[in-house]
Amino acid sequence: MSLSAGRAREGNHMEPGPGAEGNDPMTSAHGTETTAGPIPGNVAPEDTTATGERGANPEGMAAVTRRAREVLAPTNVITDRTRLRTYECDGLANYRVTPALVVLPETTEQLAAVVRACAEHLVPFVARGSGTGLSGGALPRADGVLVVTSRMRAIREIRRADQRAIVEPGVINLDVTKAATSSGYYYAPDPSSQQICSIGGNLAENSGGAHCLKYGFTTNHVVGAEFVTPAGDVVQLGGLATDAPGYDLLGVVVGSEGTLGVATSVTVRLVRQPEEVRTLLAGFASTDDAGGATSAIIGAGIVPAAIEMMDALAIEAAEAAVHCNYPDGAGAVLVIELDGASIEVEHEFREVERHCNEHGAFELRVATDATERALIWRGRKSAFAAVGRISPDYIVQDGVIPRTALPEVLRAIAELSSSSGVRVANVFHAGDGNLHPLVLFDDSVEGAGDAAEKVSGAILDLCISHGGSITGEHGVGIDKAAYMPKMFTDEDLDTMQLVRCAFDPNAIANPGKVFPTPRLCGEVPGRKKRAHPLVEAGLAEAF
Numbered sequence: 001m002s003l004s005a006g007r008a009r010e011g012n013h014m015e016p017g018p019g020a021e022g023n024d025p026m027t028s029a030h031g032t033e034t035t036a037g038p039i040p041g042n043v044a045p046e047d048t049t050a051t052g053e054r055g056a057n058p059e060g061m062a063a064v065t066r067r068a069r070e071v072l073a074p075t076n077v078i079t080d081r082t083r084l085r086t087y088e089c090d091g092l093a094n095y096r097v098t099p100a101l102v103v104l105p106e107t108t109e110q111l112a113a114v115v116r117a118c119a120e121h122l123v124p125f126v127a128r129g130s131g132t133g134l135s136g137g138a139l140p141r142a143d144g145v146l147v148v149t150s151r152m153r154a155i156r157e158i159r160r161a162d163q164r165a166i167v168e169p170g171v172i173n174l175d176v177t178k179a180a181t182s183s184g185y186y187y188a189p190d191p192s193s194q195q196i197c198s199i200g201g202n203l204a205e206n207s208g209g210a211h212c213l214k215y216g217f218t219t220n221h222v223v224g225a226e227f228v229t230p231a232g233d234v235v236q237l238g239g240l241a242t243d244a245p246g247y248d249l250l251g252v253v254v255g256s257e258g259t260l261g262v263a264t265s266v267t268v269r270l271v272r273q274p275e276e277v278r279t280l281l282a283g284f285a286s287t288d289d290a291g292g293a294t295s296a297i298i299g300a301g302i303v304p305a306a307i308e309m310m311d312a313l314a315i316e317a318a319e320a321a322v323h324c325n326y327p328d329g330a331g332a333v334l335v336i337e338l339d340g341a342s343i344e345v346e347h348e349f350r351e352v353e354r355h356c357n358e359h360g361a362f363e364l365r366v367a368t369d370a371t372e373r374a375l376i377w378r379g380r381k382s383a384f385a386a387v388g389r390i391s392p393d394y395i396v397q398d399g400v401i402p403r404t405a406l407p408e409v410l411r412a413i414a415e416l417s418s419s420s421g422v423r424v425a426n427v428f429h430a431g432d433g434n435l436h437p438l439v440l441f442d443d444s445v446e447g448a449g450d451a452a453e454k455v456s457g458a459i460l461d462l463c464i465s466h467g468g469s470i471t472g473e474h475g476v477g478i479d480k481a482a483y484m485p486k487m488f489t490d491e492d493l494d495t496m497q498l499v500r501c502a503f504d505p506n507a508i509a510n511p512g513k514v515f516p517t518p519r520l521c522g523e524v525p526g527r528k529k530r531a532h533p534l535v536e537a538g539l540a541e542a543f
């Protein structure tokens, strides 16, 4: 669960600034955190079970450090403990581990050389982009190397005629759009962290965003990647052409959370800027009404660019933080954005207006210019951080449900909240059914953190029981690995392990993440004794 306890609230993360290391915005955000003492939920370096440690390998580590010093500039190899600690967590700051070594390669060759050395000496490595991840995916290893891509930030090519951009993995999401704007294009997947998160991190998490309802997630926009395998080989997956024969290995790699290797360049699809964008803010008495309007709009065959929902508590927080001036007394608001050809937008707008009215919208506001549009979005985009104004601590949960289940699940969350006395603010991608309940608590009150964790876990159970998933876009990382068996059978998990082992037989790429227990790779201890049925049948090989 995404426990943002006290000193490490999400608000910190939205403030890009000159980073202590490699101009990494998340590093600067966490720089102030590193002197803090242990906080509940910390994974201490010596806690070998939580992070899947394989045991100390000082000779291997020393050999990798020597190799890193041979191939990288001295400033790009960090071994000083104080500086290492600036990388001890990602956006999920209640898990912290100081890495043994941090490298900041500037080229694919440098990065591959370090990974090759890791493979040779069986030293684990973890890739890190901007460190904004909310599931602990970039949590380092005390016995391993953190490979940071923040010095690989070149936009190699904007290929207007191909509608493609080829960028290095450390490039910030929003910078792709900035580079393509003058050509009349933009990069569609827009996580709320788009001012600071990297394209490599987006690929690894299959990140979503407000406009993914119409345009699809990262997986629909990544068409190729240069990729360093855990053996240190550089391979090309996909490319400029629309299809390639053979297995869709690019599809396997997108969303693999750094467990299959490291992307060193990413080819993304660019989308034409629409002729018109219209942004609408609708105030409702309740989340039931707003959820009903969402289903009605999409059920009518309209796919807006975005439909985002905030409930009363989330609105209260946003008002306190950014004075977004949302409708007074609203139990919920919808931010709806339509884009496309003007004639189409006009038609859809009338339909959306009608559905909102039929579901009890008491106020409808349309942005008349860019400033009003920005103000409407500011309330929504600031919501995670804004919650820090109304609660000292909070958990950012991430789950997904079929959108038609929205009213029922939101009601159940409200019941959980009132029966437990734990406040829950809801702000989410309503069109996708991707919930982000923010579970509020005060860590200085004894038992409050545990109560919040319980509610947060119960919300995930609700998602699963309504046909949804334990994560919509923030990934599994270390945080939700224990939840995987709630969604998948042993056989499902073993099949995923076969894929992982095919890429990484030595289990050195981000081990301890995504899977509750490493299995099947022969040398890694696993809890399952019996061979996978595919292996027994001679149809697959366990390494």
Ligand SMILES: Cc1cc2nc3c(=O)[nH]c(=O)nc-3n(C[C@H](O)[C@H](O)[C@H](O)COP(=O)(O)OP(=O)(O)OC[C@H]3O[C@@H](n4cnc5c(N)ncnc54)[C@H](O)[C@@H]3O)c2cc1C
Residues within 6 Å of the ligand: 010, 013, 014, 090, 091, 126, 127, 128, 129, 130, 131, 132, 133, 134, 136, 137, 138, 149, 169, 190, 191, 192, 193, 196, 197, 198, 199, 200, 201, 202, 203, 204, 205, 206, 207, 208, 209, 210, 257, 258, 259, 261, 262, 263, 264, 384, 385, 473, 474, 510
């Ligand atoms: C305020 C806030 C709002 C957010 N809003 C959204 C949102 O709307 N939608 C959403 O999807 N997410 C959101 N996030 C989560 C986060 O920003 C995304 O998951 C993002 O894609 C992470 O990118 P990063 O560069 O920070 O990756 P990191 O946190 O550095 O790494 C994330 C994972 O990717 C792996 N990785 C990083 N680079 C590479 C690479 N080059 N090759 C292979 N693996 C790699 C890491 O090992 C790790 O497992 C939000 C986070 C914050 C703090």
